[in-house]
Amino acid sequence: MNIEQKINSLREELRQHNYNYYILDNPTIDDYEFDIKLKELQALEDANPEFFDVNSPTQRVGGAITKNFKTTVHDFRMYSLDNSYSKEDLLDWETRIKKQVDGEVEYTCELKYDGASMNLTYENGKLIRAVTRGDGVQGDEVTANVKTINTVPLKLKGDYPKRFDIRGEIILPIEGFVKMNKERIANDEEPYRNPRNTASGSLKLQDSSEVAKRPLQCLLYSIKGNDLNISTQYEGLQKAREWGFKVPKEAKVVKSIDEVLSYIEYWDKHRHDLPYEIDGVVVKVNSLYQQDELGFTAKAPRWAMAYKFKAEQVSTKLNEITYQVGRTGAITPVANLEPVQLAGTIVKRASLHNADQIEKLDIREDDTVFVEKGGEIIPKIISVDLTERPADSKPTQYISNCPECDAELVRIEGEAKHYCPNYNGCPPQVVGRIQHYISRKAMDIEGLGGETVALLVKVGLVSDYSDLYELQVEDVIPLERMAQKSAENLINGVEASKQIPFERVLFALGIRYVGETVAKKLAKHYKSIDALMAAPIQDLISVDEIGERIAKSVVEFFNSEENRRIIKRLKEFGVQLEISAELLANQTEKLKGKSIVISGVFESISRNELKKLIEDNSGKVSSSISSKTNYLVAGGKMGPSKRAKAESLEIPILSEKEFLNLVK
Ligand code: AMP
Numbered sequence: 140m141n142i143e144q145k146i147n148s149l150r151e152e153l154r155q156h157n158y159n160y161y162i163l164d165n166p167t168i169d170d171y172e173f174d175i176k177l178k179e180l181q182a183l184e185d186a187n188p189e190f191f192d193v194n195s196p197t198q199r200v201g202g203a204i205t206k207n208f209k210t211t212v213h214d215f216r217m218y219s220l221d222n223s224y225s226k227e228d229l230l231d232w233e234t235r236i237k238k239q240v241d242g243e244v245e246y247t248c249e250l251k252y253d254g255a256s257m258n259l260t261y262e263n264g265k266l267i268r269a270v271t272r273g274d275g276v277q278g279d280e281v282t283a284n285v286k287t288i289n290t291v292p293l294k295l296k297g298d299y300p301k302r303f304d305i306r307g308e309i310i311l312p313i314e315g316f317v318k319m320n321k322e323r324i325a326n327d328e329e330p331y332r333n334p335r336n337t338a339s340g341s342l343k344l345q346d347s348s349e350v351a352k353r354p355l356q357c358l359l360y361s362i363k364g365n366d367l368n369i370s371t372q373y374e375g376l377q378k379a380r381e382w383g384f385k386v387p388k389e390a391k392v393v394k395s396i397d398e399v400l401s402y403i404e405y406w407d408k409h410r411h412d413l414p415y416e417i418d419g420v421v422v423k424v425n426s427l428y429q430q431d432e433l434g435f436t437a438k439a440p441r442w443a444m445a446y447k448f449k450a451e452q453v454s455t456k457l458n459e460i461t462y463q464v465g466r467t468g469a470i471t472p473v474a475n476l477e478p479v480q481l482a483g484t485i486v487k488r489a490s491l492h493n494a495d496q497i498e499k500l501d502i503r504e505d506d507t508v509f510v511e512k513g514g515e516i517i518p519k520i521i522s523v524d525l526t527e528r529p530a531d532s533k534p535t536q537y538i539s540n541c542p543e544c545d546a547e548l549v550r551i552e553g554e555a556k557h558y559c560p561n562y563n564g565c566p567p568q569v570v571g572r573i574q575h576y577i578s579r580k581a582m583d584i585e586g587l588g589g590e591t592v593a594l595l596v597k598v599g600l601v602s603d604y605s606d607l608y609e610l611q612v613e614d615v616i617p618l619e620r621m622a623q624k625s626a627e628n629l630i631n632g633v634e635a636s637k638q639i640p641f642e643r644v645l646f647a648l649g650i651r652y653v654g655e656t657v658a659k660k661l662a663k664h665y666k667s668i669d670a671l672m673a674a675p676i677q678d679l680i681s682v683d684e685i686g687e688r689i690a691k692s693v694v695e696f697f698n699s700e701e702n703r704r705i706i707k708r709l710k711e712f713g714v715q716l717e718i719s720a721e722l723l724a725n726q727t728e729k730l731k732g733k734s735i736v737i738s739g740v741f742e743s744i745s746r747n748e749l750k751k752l753i754e755d756n757s758g759k760v761s762s763s764i765s766s767k768t769n770y771l772v773a774g775g776k777m778g779p780s781k782r783a784k785a786e787s788l789e790i791p792i793l794s795e796k797e798f799l800n801l802v803k
């Protein structure tokens with residue numbers, strides 16, 4: 140097998156595994172084996188960029204950045220759907236249909252997936268573009284983002300038409316949504332409201348590798364095209380499934396509106412057994428010939444009808460409003476409810492979001508409230524049942540002092556939430572900050588857990604994260620559940636954290652709005668904490684992707700004398716507060732603005748090292764030769780076509796040695 144065949148066979152194999160896993164839910168190898176094969180393919184592709192393919196399984200991880208999404212006109216307009224809410228609505232619809240078409244009418248019943256609509260275009264079995272619904276006539280092209288979604292096939296199987304559009308819904312399954320929110324809450328970020336908004340928001344992220352991290356799926360429901368050789372809606376669903384798309388199996392063909400109603404009734408009851416949210420059922424005339432006869436109104440097809448489920452509501456008593464203090468001091472009011480069954484779970488609490496929300500709905504303790512789970516995982520209070528309000532009820536007085544430390548709360552202009560400003564004395568903030576500091580994505584201190592942190596603070600051994608570095612084995616042994624061995628592990632873990640690179644330390648500091656990505660950007664730009672501390676707001680804003688909100692928060696953080704004292708201590712203990720000297724020494728701007736293609740096999744340096752060398756010298760590695768390429772670095776065994784192309788475009792070709800001399 141030559142290299143090209145090897146690459147293609149790996150791609151085929153990985154595609155099949157991807158299909159088994161994501162479409163069939165039936166993996167035949169484990170994740171580890173899959174990863175090994177993917178890495179093997181990645182290495183081969185890196186070494187042989189001439190075989191680059193935008194639809195390779197390696198492209199799923201994303202990386203492309205889209206600044207502005209291109210507006211694209213749909214080949215086939217994307218209509219909306221008419222809504223029905225009752226048996227009568229559906230019977231009226233049937234009467235209208237029967238006036239227009241002859242013969243028996245069959246219906247396909249499908250679930251109405253609650254997400255963001257998407258139109259995918261395939262040509263010769265390859266995904267060529269993905270466009271949002273937009274206004275139905277034109278939408279935004281979000282191909283780079285959609286390619287990262289594992290259930291979207293990049294290459295089709297079987298006997299597919301040469302060119303067609305396929306429509307579906309991008310959804311976020313509940314399990315993935317809950318997991319994302321757990322992480323957000325742990326980072327003291329506002330949780331996402333519901334899976335639908337999160338799914339549609341994801342499509343417009345600029346960085347496709349961020350999209351790749353979200354467990355989105357695409358469920359397909361309709362094929363559009365010319366000469367498709369498909370005669371019913373149901374047949375279309377089956378074909379799409381054969382070509383490799385994820386088409387849920389719940390769809391069903393029925394012969395009467397009564398059967399439609401049973402389908403609706405069944406799914407209204409069982410919707411919570413599904414791994415994703417649905418907000419109703421879509422009923423479609425099954426015959427495509429009859430669909431053609433019926434055509435469209437200005438807004439929607441006459442041959443389809445959505446049936447929307449009612450959002451599930453219950454009423455229950457609000458026993459008490461309590462207030463939670465997050466790691467950054469943000470206050471969240473919580474409604475503690477008389478436990479009640481709703482949408483398949485028992486609900487005990489509902490978020491009240493902020494003071495405005497409480498005031499707007501005039502929510503009071505001892506009220507009977509209506510709670511709804513309409514798409515939202517965290518239930519919300521819709522309204523108060525005023526007929527049940529006790530006679531002596533008084534409006535809710537929002538707290539003015541912190542429930543944990545009694546400090547007077549502040550509310551920053553333009554922000555919805557109140558904050559406890561007692562940064563250094565408010566226990567949940569102090570503990571939360573240290574817990575964040577030691578967490579896996581931050582300093583990753585092994586041998587130290589969240590509960591131990593709380594204990595260390597409680598007994599007064601630690602009051603900020605710099606104190607961790609002074610702990611001795613003898614100090615911690617007396618603590619509950621602490622043995623010699625675990626005490627040693629703790630101290631060793633703290634010691635090891637001194638090796639954690641600057642960008643992660645910066646994230647660990649817990650500056651409001653400075654998440655992992657922002658920390659990386661700032662570390663790369665300023666290179667040391669001293670430079671960052673000295674940066675005025677205007678300078679911070681000039682850094683790519685740093686806005687005013689972040690800039691202000693950074694300046695405010697370093698303005699605090701206490702924070703400066705803590706950082707000074709971290710420095711003394713040897714925590715990495717600048718990009719390592721090694722890294723820094725190797726960073727130059729020698730290749731600034733240069734686009735470089737590497738190809739072939741190298742002797743004294745690996746391809747990854749070579750890439751890194753280019754990036755450290757501010758150059759850009761690109762995968763294919765074009766008129767914009769500045770250099771081609773050629774190793775051994777480079778393909779002749781590549782050389783020919785570079786020569787024809789008069790691009791300088793450098794040998795390994797010549798290149799290394801250039802950056803020396
Ligand atoms: P609406 O947004 O209420 O007008 O409803 C129309 C939308 O429902 C379509 O744009 C689709 O995104 C979505 N939808 C979800 N599931 C289906 C389905 N099975 N068939 C057709 N449309 C669906």
Ligand code: ZN
Nearest residue numbers: 541544559565
């Ligand atoms: Zn407080």
